[in-house]
Amino acid sequence: MRNKWFKRILPLIVLIIGYGGMGVIKASGNDDEEQDPIDTRPTVKVETAVAEDYQVNITSYGEVTPLESTMISSQVSGEVISWHPSFVAGGLVLSGSILFSVEKGTYEAALLQAESDLTVAKANLIEEQARADVAKQEAKGNKVSDLYLRKPQLLSAQASVKSAQARLKIAQRDLDNCDIKAPYDALVISRTLGSGQYVNQGSQVGELYNIETAEISFPIAGFDQEFLPSSISQKTALVSTKGYSAITREGTIARDLGIIDQQTRMSQLVVRVEDPYSLKSDLPPLKFGSYVEVSFAGKTLSQVYKLPQSLVNNRIIWVLDEELQMQPKRVAIIREEGEYLLVSEGIKNQDTLIMTLPEYPQKGMKVKIAEPKKELALQQSQ
Numbered sequence: 001m002r003n004k005w006f007k008r009i010l011p012l013i014v015l016i017i018g019y020g021g022m023g024v025i026k027a028s029g030n031d032d033e034e035q036d037p038i039d040t041r042p043t044v045k046v047e048t049a050v051a052e053d054y055q056v057n058i059t060s061y062g063e064v065t066p067l068e069s070t071m072i073s074s075q076v077s078g079e080v081i082s083w084h085p086s087f088v089a090g091g092l093v094l095s096g097s098i099l100f101s102v103e104k105g106t107y108e109a110a111l112l113q114a115e116s117d118l119t120v121a122k123a124n125l126i127e128e129q130a131r132a133d134v135a136k137q138e139a140k141g142n143k144v145s146d147l148y149l150r151k152p153q154l155l156s157a158q159a160s161v162k163s164a165q166a167r168l169k170i171a172q173r174d175l176d177n178c179d180i181k182a183p184y185d186a187l188v189i190s191r192t193l194g195s196g197q198y199v200n201q202g203s204q205v206g207e208l209y210n211i212e213t214a215e216i217s218f219p220i221a222g223f224d225q226e227f228l229p230s231s232i233s234q235k236t237a238l239v240s241t242k243g244y245s246a247i248t249r250e251g252t253i254a255r256d257l258g259i260i261d262q263q264t265r266m267s268q269l270v271v272r273v274e275d276p277y278s279l280k281s282d283l284p285p286l287k288f289g290s291y292v293e294v295s296f297a298g299k300t301l302s303q304v305y306k307l308p309q310s311l312v313n314n315r316i317i318w319v320l321d322e323e324l325q326m327q328p329k330r331v332a333i334i335r336e337e338g339e340y341l342l343v344s345e346g347i348k349n350q351d352t353l354i355m356t357l358p359e360y361p362q363k364g365m366k367v368k369i370a371e372p373k374k375e376l377a378l379q380q381s382q
Contacts, residue, residue, distance in 0.1 A: 041368045042358040046320055049305055049351040054342060056227045056298035056335065060269075062218030064239075064276065064290045066209035069189070074199040075177040078102035082195060087206065091188040092277065098179045099206070100193060107175040114171040118164035125157040180205075185212045185279055187288070209288060214276035215254070218294045219266040227298040227335065232256065237271045237296035239286065247284045249273050253296065271296075304334065305343040311355065312341055318361055320352040326365045 083100035086093050093099065132150040186208035193205045216239060220228065229235065232253045240248040250273075257268040271294055276286040286292070311317055316328050331346030347353070358365065 039368065041324075041366050043370045044320075044358065044367045045355040045370050046352050047355050049319075049347050049349060049353050051303040051305055051349045053300055053302050054304050054306060055300045057295055057337065058220070058224050058227060058298045059293060059295045060218040060220060060224075061291065061293055062216040062271075064214050064216055064273075064286055064288050064292060066187075066211070066288055067213040067215055067272070068184075068210045070183060070186075070208045070210075071204045072099065072180065072206040072208060073202055073204050074102065074180065075201060076102055076107065076174050077199065077201045078104075078106065078178065080193050080195055080197045080199060083191075083193065087188055087191055089188055089190055092211065092279070093182045093186050093188060093208075094279075095182055095184045095186075095212075097182045099182055100180055102178040102180075102199065104175060104178045107171065107178055111168070111171040111175050114164065114168040118161070118168050121157070121160040121164040125154075125161050128154045128157040182208065184208075184210050187211050187277065211277040211279065212275065214273045214286060214288065216251070216271050216273070216292060216294055217257070217268055218271070219261075219264065219268055222265050223335075224298070225267060229298055232269065235296055237294050239271065239273055239292050239294055241286075241290055241292050245284075247286055247290075249276070249283065249286050251294075301334070301342060301344075305331075305347060306337070306340050307331075307343055307353070308355075309336070309339055309341055311353065312343075315346075317343075317347065318354040318357060319347065320354055320367070320369075324366055324368065326354060326358075326361055326363065326367060328361075328363055 079102065081101050081103050084093060084097055085091075086097075087099045128150060132154050135144075135150050189207040189209055191206040193199060199205060233255070235253045237251045237253055238248060239251045240246060251271040254270045254272045257270065260267050273286060275281060276288070278285045307317065312331065312333070315330055315333060317331050318326050318328055321327050329346050329351075331343045333341050334344045335342040354367070356370075358367065
């Protein structure tokens with residue numbers, strides 16, 4: 001009985017379900033017809049192109065070297081009796097410091113002998129002058145020879161005085177040279193003597209680097225040469241090292257070496273840094289041999305556009321016209337500055353630049369502009 005009853009009402013149940021499904025489908029269709037059409041235009045970010053005067057920054061690299069180096073030699077012969085504690089490899093010595101001393105006894109004796117010889121020569125000169133005066137008085141206006149007036153003897157005595165004075169100067173110089181002094185504030189590179197060692201005149205005993213001034217010679221590439229300022233002499237440059245404990249010092253461009261390398265086609269400039277080892281300041285030392293970056297201001301370019309490199313592809317940049325359509329423009333690139341390009345032609349002031357391109361940009365493609373406020377709110381919520 002139950003199966004017969006179920007078979008009778010089953011068609012009615014199917015009819016009701018079908019009718020209900022048709023109603024749902026119809027209602028959904030009506031809802032779709034009432035919805036607004038979907039905006040499929042891609043969203044882009046834009047910025048306004050603004051022309052500006054831009055000062056070029058020129059960067060290169062070079063090695064820190066001393067302004068001058070000196071091979072220290074002994075100017076007299078003798079036994080070394082002492083040397084400066086800082087006269088060792090890596091030591092710093094100030095200008096005028098005595099680097100080492102040679103035994104002075106022999107040279108002090110030579111000085112005393114020279115002083116004695118000068119005294120004798122002066123005495124002889126006085127004696128000859130007196131004899132000449134007597135001979136002149138005896139002549140009483142008569143015509144006599146120069147020999148009678150003792151003029152040759154007087155000239156010889158005068159010459160002996162000058163010779164004795166010269167020997168005195170040499171003896172004094174030799175005595176002074178027993179103390180060998182640093183010619184400038186210096187870094188000691190090497191020393192090859194010790195106490196008790198006998199050195200000969202002219203023998204090299206060490207090497208010094210001048211630390212009063214350092215120089216960095218650095219190349220200027222061909223594409224940078226046209227952006228050099230009209231005058232580079234005494235122009236300020238920044239010298240900096242790389243790494244965790246980077247050092248930045250201020251220098252001055254001293255000169256152009258005046259030649260262009262035949263292989264690289266680069267010119268060379270030289271920048272000077274005063275007091276590189278910071279003897280007169282608290283700045284960190286800039287050691288010789290350091291590889292550094294040198295940067296300085298070049299020419300100022302008038303009314304150019306500074307654009308991110310990511311916006312330019314094959315010298316093409318995309319702008320937005322008044323109808324919100326994408327338009328490509330070919331630009332003239334005059335220089336690359338880090339992550340940016342400097343553009344002189346191809347776009348106009350106040351052009352609307354598209355900063356985020358769709359995946360497949362097309363000329364005339366319609367886009368919509370991202371609303372900055374909504375975008376900012378989305379970033380803050382994230």
